[in-house]
Amino acid sequence: MSIAVEFHHVSYRYGRKFALQDLSLSIPKGKATGLLGENGAGKSTLLKLITSIGKPTLGEIKVFGQKPGWKVNEQIAYLGDRAQWYKFHSIEKAIQYAEKIFPNFQVQQAKEYLDFMKLDSKAKVGDLSKGQMMRLQLILCLSRKVDLFLLDEPLSGIDLISREKIIDLLIHLLSEQEVTIVISTHEIMETEGLFEHLIFLKEGKVVKSGNVETLRAREGSIQHIYREVFQ
Ligand SMILES: Nc1ncnc2c1ncn2[C@@H]1O[C@H](COP(=O)(O)OP(=O)(O)OP(=O)(O)O)[C@@H](O)[C@H]1O
Numbered sequence: 622m623s624i625a626v627e628f629h630h631v632s633y634r635y636g637r638k639f640a641l642q643d644l645s646l647s648i649p650k651g652k653a654t655g656l657l658g659e660n661g662a663g664k665s666t667l668l669k670l671i672t673s674i675g676k677p678t679l680g681e682i683k684v685f686g687q688k689p690g691w692k693v694n695e696q697i698a699y700l701g702d703r704a705q706w707y708k709f710h711s712i713e714k715a716i717q718y719a720e721k722i723f724p725n726f727q728v729q730q731a732k733e734y735l736d737f738m739k740l741d742s743k744a745k746v747g748d749l750s751k752g753q754m755m756r757l758q759l760i761l762c763l764s765r766k767v768d769l770f771l772l773d774e775p776l777s778g779i780d781l782i783s784r785e786k787i788i789d790l791l792i793h794l795l796s797e798q799e800v801t802i803v804i805s806t807h808e809i810m811e812t813e814g815l816f817e818h819l820i821f822l823k824e825g826k827v828v829k830s831g832n833v834e835t836l837r838a839r840e841g842s843i844q845h846i847y848r849e850v851f852q
Pocket residue numbers: 635638639640658659660661662663664665666667
């Protein structure tokens with residue numbers, strides 16, 4: 622199995638509080654990995670460390686064999702704390718703007734995704750609903766030509782139809798390109814079919830991880846495992 626991201630005994634703390642504790646894990650290359658955990662488990666912190674928004678207090682991280690930093694960030698698209706797009710821009714304009722700020726942005730790809738996600742390119746960013754805004758954020762993120770996508774809770778607070786659209790888009794991307802996707806989520810029911818690999822995070826530690834099929838064969842449905850781990 623080729624590895625995209627490795628954590629070796631990583632700890633991270635905010636002030637006195639440890640958000641991650643002696644955490645070791647591997648994220649396989651070319652697959653979708655689900656990062657599952659309850660509120661405060663450390664999912665966002667883990668994704669931020671991959672993009673070098675923070676540095677580990679202890680331990681070592683490798684992303685495609687390199688230390689996190691600006692160089693490897695060129696290969697990463699991160700959907701994290703929501704990027705601010707100008708509210709007075711139309712979606713079309715937001716795409717032109719994304720092309721300016723992201724060197725590896727694919728305008729044609731973004732236009733295809735817009736159709737797929739049923740967004741009107743003339744609509745103003747400021748007039749979009751939360752779900753439509755998330756669809757747009759995701760389009761702008763996924764239209765970058767990179768090897769690794771990190772999506773921090775892309776489904777949170779989104780209605781069923783938008784969720785299904787987002788999941789369809791991710792499945793489409795995975796079937797078309799050899800990319801690595803890491804998605805943090807609590808929405809295991811809807812996303813289960815998307816993932817090949819799962820990491821269960823609890824109180825800053827990995828409590829279970831592995832290939833989805835292997836986990837299912839050994840321990841039953843993913844929902845069952847989720848309940849066992851988090852109840
Ligand atoms: N900026 C911060 N300052 C202080 N503590 C923080 C900060 N960000 C996160 N924490 C703490 O670190 C721990 C992990 O937070 P993190 O946001 O990584 O969890 P999460 O799994 O992404 O949670 P959620 O599902 O609620 O988004 C939590 O206890 C949180 O309170």
